[in-house]
Amino acid sequence: MTPHTSGLHHVTAIAGAPQRNIDFYVTGLGLRLVKKTVNFDDPGTYHLYYGDDAGRPGSLLTFFPWTGISSGRPGSGQSTSTAFSVPAGSLGWWAGHFQKLGVESEFVRRTADEERLSLRDPDGLQLDLVASSTVDPRNPWDSASVPADYAVRGQHSSVLTVADPTGTVEVLTRDLGMHVIEETPGRIRVGAGDGAPGNIVDIIADPNGQVGLTAGGSVHHIAFRVPDKTTQEQWRQELVARGYGVTAILDRQYFTSIYFREPGGVLFEIATDTPGFDIDEPLLELGRSLKLPPWLEPSRDQIERAVVPITLPGENNPALVAGR
Template identity: 75%
Template sequence: MESGIVRASADEERLVLRDPDGLSLELVASSTTDPRDPWDSASVPAEYAVRGQHSSVLTVQDPTGTVGVLTEDLGMRIVAEDRDRIRLAAGTGAPGDVVDVVADPAARPGLTAGGTVHHIAFRVPDRQAQEQWRQELVERGHHVTAVLDRQYFTSIYFREPGGVLLEIATDTPGFDVDEPLLELGRSLKLPPWLEPGREAIEHSAARLRLPAENNPALADPDGGGR
């Protein structure tokens, strides 16, 4: 798909673009009310600002099994169907609670590589809820991983019939467990088991530069920002 504006429906438009690795991304303009706060700034007014992830898109050869897992096992519901796209929703169905399943007979299985999405994550409030989901999924015949410690949350993973890797992750303990909320993203944080390789990881990681308006340290010549 080439970059450009696509009208997905009467109340939704998408600006389609590709990242340097070829991954297709869509900025969605929707008339549906989005209660999340906008990521506005001095250069981006609130009415045009990004509010968060609108939806996830699963492209599979045969959508039957995928839709079955999302509805029967994960409790989502079908809210719209249009040609090769089936839209499912959880909760209120507002932006952020939406999954689109796209049928493409020529779709190839995903690989863990540049230009692909590794997995799609669903959130639960805590470890107790996660363990309940794990038990139910195992009872339904899914091969689910053990609970994995990600330092800021815990995760379980399983694949749906179309081959997409799904994750259920906890909100707790949270990304501000080891640094103040307003400091998030200004330094590279590693879990204890990766600290021995910090030098190599820092050397291979791409350098990120935040606009000064998003990082006071950049605007302060004495703040040490770069």
């Protein structure tokens, strides 16, 4: 029997200057940097993970930041928008917050039960803050810049833009165990479980659109949750049997991963909920130090010389700052 994903695990995007990326997501969006590590396939580049206080699956947005990278182009075969869940009635506060930061934003009402504030990050990545009538019970990261009453609760949804949605919907429903929630002209919404925030994918059909270019300001892949490596291996075997080109299980230190490309061209990852981000540093200190997997530790000196120096805002670890 095909396992069912319990929702979104993380989204990984490409950015430019890492310090600018940190400043926007910690101070601007009010997320916590829960891990500062490197791209295991390109150790001269950071891999930055943002999320809630512990970096729980479903709260995470991660980046590969390359200084000087060219801008991408949104289009078919990509995840073209990443949405975060915020409390109902909070979008006015967020609009004022972004105005103070010099970030343009726009209100968009999609349905009677869902209102969005749309904006772009410093590299042009499309982001939405979604306030819906569905109460999101997840606890936020309470930062100095964004009080808990307004703060991001976690991911809300991702938008996939494809030329033909048929194969994409089939993968999500047949192979990942999600279900269609709603169909409107040009858009199909699917969800995992009860379709609550963090469990939603919107598929947009754009048959005449230009194929997207993945570079700065674009999503590299989206990841779906699986509880453990045993279930992940079962899923891999089933996907291979159905003809998908699936990678081997890869150790990402804080979870394990498999990757495959769905028929619409979007790169999918299936990632485990375990072991989590506190396996190599205490919860209080998440994100403070450059963490490397055991196989890269012998090259630490070389890696530290290669990566760009960055500074982490004190609000990322407020208890430690207060205790100085």
